[in-house]
Amino acid sequence: PETITVSELANRMAARGGDVVKALFRMGVMATLTQSIDADTAQLVVEEFGHRVKRVADSDVEIGLEGETDEDGELMPRPPVVTVMGHVDHGKTSLLDALRRTDVAAREAGGITQHIGAYQVQMKNGERITFLDTPGHEAFTAMRARGAGVTDMVVLVVAADDGVMPQTVEAIHHAKAAGVPLIVAINKIDKDGVNPDRVRNELLQHEIVVEELGGDTQEIQVSATKGIGLDKLAEAISLQAEVLELRANPDRMGEGTVIESKLDRGRGPVATVLVQRGTLRTGDNVVAGAEWGRVRALVNDKGQQVKEAGPSVPVEVLGLSGVPSAGEPLVVVEDESRAREISEFRQRKVREKAAAALTAGRGSLTDMLA
Numbered sequence: 001p002e003t004i005t006v007s008e009l010a011n012r013m014a015a016r017g018g019d020v021v022k023a024l025f026r027m028g029v030m031a032t033l034t035q036s037i038d039a040d041t042a043q044l045v046v047e048e049f050g051h052r053v054k055r056v057a058d059s060d061v062e063i064g065l066e067g068e069t070d071e072d073g074e075l076m077p078r079p080p081v082v083t084v085m086g087h088v089d090h091g092k093t094s095l096l097d098a099l100r101r102t103d104v105a106a107r108e109a110g111g112i113t114q115h116i117g118a119y120q121v122q123m124k125n126g127e128r129i130t131f132l133d134t135p136g137h138e139a140f141t142a143m144r145a146r147g148a149g150v151t152d153m154v155v156l157v158v159a160a161d162d163g164v165m166p167q168t169v170e171a172i173h174h175a176k177a178a179g180v181p182l183i184v185a186i187n188k189i190d191k192d193g194v195n196p197d198r199v200r201n202e203l204l205q206h207e208i209v210v211e212e213l214g215g216d217t218q219e220i221q222v223s224a225t226k227g228i229g230l231d232k233l234a235e236a237i238s239l240q241a242e243v244l245e246l247r248a249n250p251d252r253m254g255e256g257t258v259i260e261s262k263l264d265r266g267r268g269p270v271a272t273v274l275v276q277r278g279t280l281r282t283g284d285n286v287v288a289g290a291e292w293g294r295v296r297a298l299v300n301d302k303g304q305q306v307k308e309a310g311p312s313v314p315v316e317v318l319g320l321s322g323v324p325s326a327g328e329p330l331v332v333v334e335d336e337s338r339a340r341e342i343s344e345f346r347q348r349k350v351r352e353k354a355a356a357a358l359t360a361g362r363g364s365l366t367d368m369l370a
């Protein structure tokens, strides 16, 4: 029979066994590392982890990951995906707005900006940076818990006049837990009497050593409201991106993560998706969490309809059967029947889990998942 042990499956995905057990649990399947699961279940787990599955043959146990077959020559440089974090009122929103106004492409498009949860800025030298706008720290944690490694780096905003505060420390922990590098943006340097050295020393206590103190964390002094240091910050992001050698194969079926979603009165379910590999196109059959659909339209961060979106590009996806949750993977599948099948399987699992939670007594399942 077509089965695979949980540990073998984890092995092939280069994932931790415990994470696979947890993913199965979320799907309503109780299994230990040494137990076997059927190929259908395995396939869904693999997709949950953001990979695409290739069944080798009906009689064959193999669940090959196409993700592993990307040849070096197929991998193309992709823009970095950046999350801005920091303590409340330290200037995250102001900085994101200021960076957005530096976008060369937006000016060409007549300055039309749309508020979707992520946007891409084109710098003067033509390079692009994708900024995630939504994640509060909670959303970030939720996405990480789902295994969605959406961000490549964190820009930590610290107000020079306030210094390191509780949410600053929290952001440092998030970046460390996610294993992504951090760039420090000391903000509000336009204010009188502010002292960056104080911020540097406070960061030191949390093991963030900026270059100015001989460490390897880049630090940029900025003023979001006065527009100071924005080019330098963009350069720092580019430099970090170069170090990370961010690449993806644009030439395969699209895969990404839902960043935010809503039910729009006129347009129906709308999911903002960050494409992470491959290219997502209008007309594609997709599964997003437990929802499915045929992509009716793609809308970019400037409110323009586009035919396709490649790696690191955020787009609104229209045409889904319902509203998927933030952090859930979106994958293109070969046809509509496959999309329906996966969606139905997931919806059944969601219902079963809900029923199990009721039987098990209030709160116990959610307690275990928390």
Ligand code: GDP
Pocket (backbone or CB within 6 Å): 086, 087, 088, 089, 090, 091, 092, 093, 094, 095, 187, 188, 189, 190, 191, 222, 223, 224, 225, 226
């Ligand atoms: P958030 O809570 O981190 O998103 O912070 P906001 O962007 O909402 O900014 C909080 C307050 O700080 C607002 O009143 C901003 O106008 C102000 N602010 C943000 N950046 C700067 C800056 O560079 N200089 C000065 N003087 N004020 C700033």
Ligand code: MG
Pocket (backbone or CB within 6 Å): 092, 093, 094
């Ligand atoms: Mg804000």
